[in-house]
Amino acid sequence: MVLMISDDSPYERFSNRQKKVITAVISLAGIIGPFAASSFIPSISEIAKELETTGTVVNYTVGAYVFTLALGNLVWAPYAEFYGRRPVYLISLPLVCIGALGSTMARSIFELIVGRCLQAFGASCVLAVGAATISDIYKLEERGTAMGVFFGAILFGPPLAPLIGGLLATYYSWRITQLCIMLLGLTAFLAVFMLLPETSHPGTRGIDKVEELELHTVSKEDIESSLERQRIDNAVRAQTKYLNPFKSLGLFKGPVVGLVAIAASLALTTFYFFAVPLGFTLAPRYGIMSPAYIGACFVPSGCGSMVGAMLAGRLSDRAIIKGRRTRQGRWSPEDRLRAAIPGAMIFLPFSLILYGYTLVNIEGTTGLVICLICLFVNGMGVDIVLSPVATYLCDILKTRSVEAMAVYTASRSLFCAVASAAVLPMINSFGVFHTYVFAAVLALIAYGLLFITLAHGHELRRWKDIGYTPSNGDSFP
Structure with missing residues (x-):
């Protein structure tokens, strides 16, 4: 299936400088959620001692946090579609600050969980709405590169958090880590308030359609038919009623949405196979006892994410440009997914298997260096998958981009929540090497799902029309 490119005028509302500022603000806000998710990892034992509980229980707060991220994405999405991007940022970011302050003052594990979940609910907004904001301001051939910057910032959060924490x-x-998260949330709120305009395309918000309906109807005094008056009132109320947070899940009726969302979720899950047990596997294996040094081991993963972001964004844009050139200006949405294939097929499985083998069989500095290289390769591979997939969903569902990002991010968060809770029991039951072989199989499944979408996206999108509009004014032939 090929699509025609539409008018680029909606993307010319902002200058290049404004676009860079918007991307920077969204990236700053986007780093909060993943950063806060990983901030506990190096200090789980200290938290357990202070709150008089076990490390396992404290580790469950990571899963609860990630689960709340998934739920929050679904809640914020319909409001961002109806009222616009800027209002939901301004409402959600203060919740991050309140939740972080509550976590800072927690005196029991229950208080900590409540604070962390409130923090996650506020942070979840940017993860879904941020990618849609990028899609609002960058046209097709530039979108992948900008999305790579955004996801590079997001995926730098999990490796950076353990180091700082x-x-x-x-x-x-x-x-103090939680207090820093509160300050980061406050900084992001002020940046949004002062620097971020509304980016939704004119006339596309639900509230715009309500206002248009009201403007184009005659006054009630001029309406002779009471039935006509009632019809207009019902139409307006239908637009402003309670917004269903689970409406976005309807996008899974489109097979390609489910395939690529699951593929990206499996790819990101592999990072949690590295991150969650690191203090119980790599650290004692190579004599790393300080939380500061444990946190430093995550830095290679963050560097890999940054490299992967630059590669994935540019390569996906080039794939789109090349595809258009060969088709005389027409394009296939699946071209962008070509950039994600190496990450799922090569980088992720290779890094997982080598990491597991090294932990079991190679001692000393050599083993530690190889493990750190594997963390770098994994970080690069994860971003090479996530960034093109997110951009692809915004391409094919432009008018529903926030909903697309909500189900995409919710899927990732749910998979990662399960992985966070399951990885340590798996290592205890099946051993280190077999656990990482299992994780490598998950990465290969992700590759298979991406390959199916790349090869058969045309047919799959014809099964069910869920409003495929990859660019303003486009339609599927």
């Missing part, structure tokens, strides 16, 4: 836990307290 470990340093603060070592020299101060884990509570």
Whole structure:
């Protein structure tokens, strides 16, 4: 299936400088959720001691946080579609600050869980709406590169958080990390308030359609028919009624949405196979005991994410441009997914299997260096998959981009929540190497799903029309 490119005028509302500022603001806000998710990892044992519980129970707060991220994405999406991007940012980011402050002051594991979940609910908004904001301002041939920057920032959060959290836990307290998250949330809120305009395309918000309906109807005094008056009132009320948070899940009726969302979820899950057990596997294996040094082990993963972001974004845009050139200006949405194939097929399985083998069989500095290289390759591979997939969904569902990102991010969060809770029991039951072989199989399944979409996306999208509009004004032939 090929699609025609539509008018680019909606993307010319902002200058290049404004677009860069918007991308920077969204990236700053987007880093909060993943950063906060991983901030506990190096200091789980210290938190357990202070709150008089076990490391396993504290580790469950990571899963609860990630699960709340998934739920929050679905809740915020319909409001961002109806009222616009900017209002939901301004409402959600203060919740991050309140939740972080509550976590800082927690005196029991229950209080900590409540604070963390409120924090996650607020942070979840940017994860879904942020990618849609990028899609609002960048046209097709530029969108992948900008999305790569956004996802590079998001995926740098999980590796950066353990380093900062470990340093603060070592020299101060884990509570200071939560205070830093509160300050980060406040900074993001102020940046949005001062620098971020509304980016939704004119006339596309639900509230715009309500206003248009009201403007184009005659006044009630001029309406002779009471039935006509009632019809207009019902139409307006239908637009402003309670917004169903689970409406976005209807996008899974489109097979390609489910395939690529699951593929990206499996890819991101592999990072949690590295991150969650690191303090219980790599650290004791190579004599790393300080939370600060444990956190430093995540830095290669963050560097890999940054490299992967630059590669994936540019390669996906080039794939689109090349595809258009060969078709005389027409394009196939699946061209963008070609950039994601190497990540799922090569980088992720290779890094997982080598990491598991090294932990079991190679000692000393050599083993540690190989493990850190594997963390770098995994970080690169994850971003090479996630960025093109997110951009692809915004391409094919432009008028429903927030909903597309909501189900995409919710799917990722649910998979990662399960992985966070399951990885340590799996290692205890099946051993280190077999656990990482299993994770490599998940990566290969992700590759298979991407390959199916790449090869048969044309047919799959014809099964069910869920409003495929990859660019303003486009339609599927």
